[in-house]
Amino acid sequence: MNSGRMLGMAVLSAVLGATALCAAQAAEPLKVGLLEDVSGDLAFMGMPKLHGSQLAVEEINKSGGILGRQIELIHLDPQGDNARYQEFGRRLLNRDKVDVLIGGITSASREALRPIVDRTSTPYIYTNQYEGGVCDASMISMGAVPEQQFSTLIPWMVEKFGKKVYVIAADYNFGQISAEWNRKIMKDLGGEVVGEEFIPLGVSQFAQTIQNIQKAKPDWLLTINVGAAQDSFFEQAAAANLNLPMGSSIKVMLGFEHKRFKPPALNNMHATANWFEEIDTPEANDFKMRWHAKFPDELYINDMGYNAYNALYMYKTLVEKAKSTKLDDLRKVIATGDACIDAPEGKVCIDPKSQHTSHRMRLISVGPKHEVTVEKDYGTIQPYWLGQIGCDLTKKNDKDQYTPSHLPSKS
């Protein structure tokens, strides 16, 4: 009896082993390493990013994979901890030997990862909108950047509401550099920054900030506060009847505050976005239907999740055009300027000089019942700023992040 079972097991494992071997010979799966927070303070933003990646992988695998190879998604959860981002990044790059690394939420986590990626020859795709300026051949950015978000939003806010702005920003690289962008653009417009307040992450009480704002008497607010704790600002400002127009590069389409707070806390919020769930086009609606079919409990498909979905299709396009997964070969495709996909927002392409993505930008506003309306459609905007200031990755790999006050040295 016992030996009979042993024999059976042996036969079974031999058969299984043989089939596994055959499959391996057919095509090794492509390994995609994914680092997204699905626990910790930013889990509510990171969850849609994981979902977007899973949806894209499922679709691509169903339709035959990339160059006939199936995708194997290896997701690790760094829990919002930058040290863990580095540890898990090393693990995916060195131990799992992934073909591409995707992910990172905060700009701090991206900057923690970038030096580690730079030591390898693995491509890294960052899928968030961010403060812009990273000129690094290893990194492809799928999200929107300041020339797409701030250069559209801020002039519109100034024209509509007035020249005085008060800034509330999270106190880390994203908030600091975004505030710098605002200063530069306001200066060019002849506007005035009447106050800037940087808030440590995790702070949730804003009574004093609200009074500082009332004292400074701005025409509108730029809110680039980050995370669930800092989002409490909206509820507390509404309760104190602050009642000022607000603009942001991360609210609504990213943090879906209009879904998380009771109306009218987000009333009169304005943002420029390449994606928000309320986009009403046949392509977008089809995408939303597929997403909600797979993840019926999703509160909101945010732009990060949407960009994460696009990232895999962009990667597929690059690999299929290059017929290779090597970073250098992928970059040759990018250098031709033909690295484009038909995304739910429309056609988006990677700019060869900066390896950032063009986007169709729309300005949206939130009404008193938290309804979202499109105020203005800017069409496709190129990520032009890095190219203008002299970043050209087809010629030179700077591996640096530039800001309006930190420009490439003229050589």
Add this chain to the structure above:
Amino acid sequence: MSAELFSLFYQFADVFAFLILSAAGLAIVFGMMGVINMAHGEFIMCGAYVTVGLVNLGVPLVIAQILAALTAGLIGVAVEFLIVRRFYKRPLDSLLATWGLSLIVTQSMLLIVGSAVRGIGTPEGSFAIGGYTFSSYRLVLFGCAVAVLAGLYIVFMKTRFGVIARATMQNAAMAKALGARTGRIYAISFGIGTGLAGLCGALYAPTMTLIPTMGATFVVESFVTVVIGGANVLLGTAPAAVFLAVIRMTLNASYGQIIGQIGMLFAVILIIRVLPEGLSSVLVRRGR
């Protein structure tokens, strides 16, 4: 001018309420039984989630908040009975055990309830003085903080339970020898502590974003208040909160939130250096 003065008072009241409400529960548990409850933030989160859940079911806010505090208190009694009781002679292990509990609870909430819950909105009501507008609810919070302090004073100084509880706090073995059921005193005290944590969560729930890790935003403030207050929590917590609130409010108003936070923590370091036993040690000496 009066607008500026009122604004100062309002800001002080706001920070004071936050410190007292977030620290009271921790202070009771630490002061009564020497247990550092690392799951304090999770009891706050529990209070907030129960409040929002009940309000969504149609329960009026005030009743939901009372029920939420009671729920957190009852869960606290259960936690004392199942976990904390086994660690009274091993304070360091109790710290680890409650920390483990906090990790388990946070992650379970994330898996069960999801990463974000829709808020319920602050009760309406704001008023204007001079150029400033204020939320009335923040004054309600201040009122609740004062009521919590008064309630604790009455319970621990004016009732029979309070006498026995203080006796247990001073010398548990002697109290036991005199017939006090110290086990029950501990369970009830732990329940009061976690109930107060739940009350804090319940009161702040309408004003905040609800996520499973929300307790963490209260924890730093509650720990520094208790540390500054010192061993005698009944005497120390209120002056500690006044002291920290004044420092934080002044710095917040003049230099913004970053300096406010740095300044408050710097003051904590100074106090611990000068008065290792906390503010209550000075008050106790005065009292003698």
